[in-house]
Amino acid sequence: MKSTYLMSAVFATSTVLVAPTMAVPDTPKKWEKCAGIAKQGMNDCGALDGSHSCAGQAKADNLDTEWVYVPKGTCNKITGGSVVAIKPAK
Template structure:
């Protein structure tokens, strides 16, 4: 194999590795855009299924480290948050202190 082929193969391998890294990264790392017909409901999201951060332990969408984490929120239909029951209590329009 000559040096030109080695360089071309290395370039292709590097491009493939970069593409795979982008695919493997969380697709929803940014906050979900505002939803005018929805409320932010704290304490109802499952691990890794929050719509954005609300404090320590989360950085943004999909980063809740535990089920029903009190400082992670998820969008729900307006007026329904405090009717959502979880094993830890009810949903809240404000962060839930643990």
């Protein structure tokens, strides 16, 4: 009975230690502003048209004047750009 508990504990611990490394993407080197993808109330900083100067004030989803920071190259993927390079798996 004790060996069952020990194996369960080992499995749970190894799962916790491995899972975060698989779920975390590469750390971005550069960020870009991506307009038109922010959800209502989830924008970063002020609107591009100057209608407000604070984060979290987007009045609707996907407004052209509201933006969020995304890793460089991501915005083109979201707005219909094409992938021009593929990173090899490690």
